[in-house]
Amino acid sequence: MFNRSISFKTPHNLLLILNLCSLSLVMIYNKSFDKLSVGVIFGLTITIYLSNIMLHKISSGDNYILLIVSMMMSLGIIMIYRIDPELGFKQVIWYMLGIVTFYVTYFIVKKLPYLSRWMYLYIGLSLVLFLSTLIFGSTINGSTNWIKIKGYSFQPAEIIKILFVFFLAAYFVNRDKFENKYILSGIVYANIGFLFIQRDLGSAMLFYLVFLVIFYVYENDRKFILLNMGGALFMALIGYFLFSHVQVRVSTWIDPWSDISGKGYQITQSLFAIAEGGFLGTGLGKGYPNFIPAVQTDFIFSAIIEEMGILTGIAVIMLFLILIYRGVKISLEQKDSFFRIIALGITCMFGFQAFIILGGVTKLIPLTGITLPFLSYGGSSLIMSFASLGILQVASEYIHPIEEEDSNE
Numbered sequence: 001m002f003n004r005s006i007s008f009k010t011p012h013n014l015l016l017i018l019n020l021c022s023l024s025l026v027m028i029y030n031k032s033f034d035k036l037s038v039g040v041i042f043g044l045t046i047t048i049y050l051s052n053i054m055l056h057k058i059s060s061g062d063n064y065i066l067l068i069v070s071m072m073m074s075l076g077i078i079m080i081y082r083i084d085p086e087l088g089f090k091q092v093i094w095y096m097l098g099i100v101t102f103y104v105t106y107f108i109v110k111k112l113p114y115l116s117r118w119m120y121l122y123i124g125l126s127l128v129l130f131l132s133t134l135i136f137g138s139t140i141n142g143s144t145n146w147i148k149i150k151g152y153s154f155q156p157a158e159i160i161k162i163l164f165v166f167f168l169a170a171y172f173v174n175r176d177k178f179e180n181k182y183i184l185s186g187i188v189y190a191n192i193g194f195l196f197i198q199r200d201l202g203s204a205m206l207f208y209l210v211f212l213v214i215f216y217v218y219e220n221d222r223k224f225i226l227l228n229m230g231g232a233l234f235m236a237l238i239g240y241f242l243f244s245h246v247q248v249r250v251s252t253w254i255d256p257w258s259d260i261s262g263k264g265y266q267i268t269q270s271l272f273a274i275a276e277g278g279f280l281g282t283g284l285g286k287g288y289p290n291f292i293p294a295v296q297t298d299f300i301f302s303a304i305i306e307e308m309g310i311l312t313g314i315a316v317i318m319l320f321l322i323l324i325y326r327g328v329k330i331s332l333e334q335k336d337s338f339f340r341i342i343a344l345g346i347t348c349m350f351g352f353q354a355f356i357i358l359g360g361v362t363k364l365i366p367l368t369g370i371t372l373p374f375l376s377y378g379g380s381s382l383i384m385s386f387a388s389l390g391i392l393q394v395a396s397e398y399i400h401p402i403e404e405e406d407s408n409e
Contacts, residue, residue, distance in 0.1 A: 011067055012052040019045045019074050022284075026082050029285040037085060044077055044092050051099045059106070061396030062330055066102070068323045069374050069389060075316065076375035079304050080296050082284050087296055087377055094379050098386035105390030110397075116338040119170035119178065122163045123187060129156040129163075130194040137198065143369055145198040154380035157195065157203045162388055164191060164207055165345030172218045173338045181224055189235070199245055202356055202370030208232055209352045210345055217344065253366035266293050270361045273299075273306035274313075281309030296377040298369055302361050316375070317358070324351045327392060336399040343395040346388045 023041040048070045055066050073095055081088025109115070133156050137144045146153045171184055188211045195204035212232075216225055240246050248263055256264030256271075269292040276282060289295045289303035296303075305313040327347025334340040353373050360367035371381045 012049055012070075015052075015067070015070060015074065016045055016049045019048060022074070022078050023081070026078060026284055029082070039089070039092075044074070044095065047092075047096050047099055048074065051102075054103075055393075059393060059397060061393055062326055065323060065326050065389060065392060065396070068319055068326070069386075072316070072319055072374040075304060075308075075312070076300060076372075076377075078284075079289075079300055079307070079375075080377050082307070083289055083296055083303065091377055091382075094382045097379075098382050101383050102386040102390040102393070105387040106393050109391050109394045115166070116170050116173045119167060119174065122167040122170060126160045126163045126167070126191065129160050130191075132156060133198060134194070143199045145195075145200045145203070157198075157200055158380045158384035160191070161203070161206070161349060162346075162384065162391070165210065165342060165349065168211065168214050168345060169338050169341035172214070172341055181219065181221065185228060185231075189231075192235075196239060196243070199243070200369070201246065201249065202353075202360075202368030205356055205368060206349065206352050206370065210348045213348045214341060214345055218341070249366045249368065253363065256363070266299070267361070267363060267367055269293075270299050270302040271363060273302040274310075274362065277305040277307065277309050277313075279309050279311055281305065281307045281312065283307060294369075297371055298357060298367075298376065299361050300372055300376045301358055304375075320351065320354045323347075327351075330392065330396040334395055334399065339395040339399055343392055346392045346395075349388065350385075 020041065023044065027037045027041060052063075052067055052070060055063055077088055077091050077095065080091050133145060133147060136147050138146045138148050138153065140146045140153070145155050145157050147156060167187070171178060188207070192204045192207050195201075195207065212225075212228070215228065219225060240250065252259070252264045252267055256267045258264065260268050273287065273289060273292060276287060281287070284307050287303070287306040289299075289306055292299045292302060301313065301316065304316065324347055327343060327350065331340050331343035331347065334343055350373050353370060356365070356368060357370050357372045357376075359365035360370075371378050373385045374382070376382075
């Protein structure tokens, strides 16, 4: 047992060594040997190591999803710390809070009974959060989707994402009582409409894609699914002609070079960074990621490729694919219908969010302001992503389908 605990062949021990080496190199490059930098290195490595060890002790479910996320977090923090050591330190604090959130969410969701019966609560809380954002929201980077309280800001949409998945799962589990696909679609499009009003196009797209996947899997009326897809296309066209910021996103996607110093500056700098990186990258500290506006949030992937290479970029994509694979596997193996849909919804949320921003920074699709899960700098986004991961961890364990039995009585 002792030999196993010090073996470098175990994933968490290998990750521990990699974190120590890479963060030490960044610290040497920045020539920052103060208490802050030392705290970042040891705080991060110890938190990652202990959190993965602890999960093995308490959970009988999938112990790989936290390990995969830990690898992503390590890459993200290394890059953020190289860009701005102060932000890197803050990200480590957010990561520690995220790990606490992961375990708190895990224990709460595991103990709470009858979550599938609270559909109206999920709808009501989402409505309250949307209205609060409209009334008290602040505009940051063009989107009115932030609420500031005593100097701290957070995005209510990050909480609504989880409520949205819970709402869909509760609806389809209790469809014998509440089935009305028109009302379901109305509530879903109301969510998307609120996000459009807030100019949060990335989240609007994310909500719709998650809804479409769950709807496709659990709805038998194929004509209604096609009708929804047609309706979404119609709404997208209406949104394009009504909202100027949508037109800007599309025009910079089609031809960013025509206004390279203006509207197309951000995406073109991202493309330059990706091209500069090559296969192995310029090396940590040898690139110019600060030329890209919002590089530590929306464009962290471009910065990683520039300094660590396209091979590291492929590794990031592979980590997301493995996470999606584990999530789909959890969904297929779960016996409880509610948590089966929850697992599918959260997995889709992670997968589509990664696709939207990775596609945006590489000019595959129009760019939308959305973070890359577990890699981008951010507080509310990171913490709610860990809350989602904690729920997915519960879904990976065996859950006796007592809720279905009770609901059918």
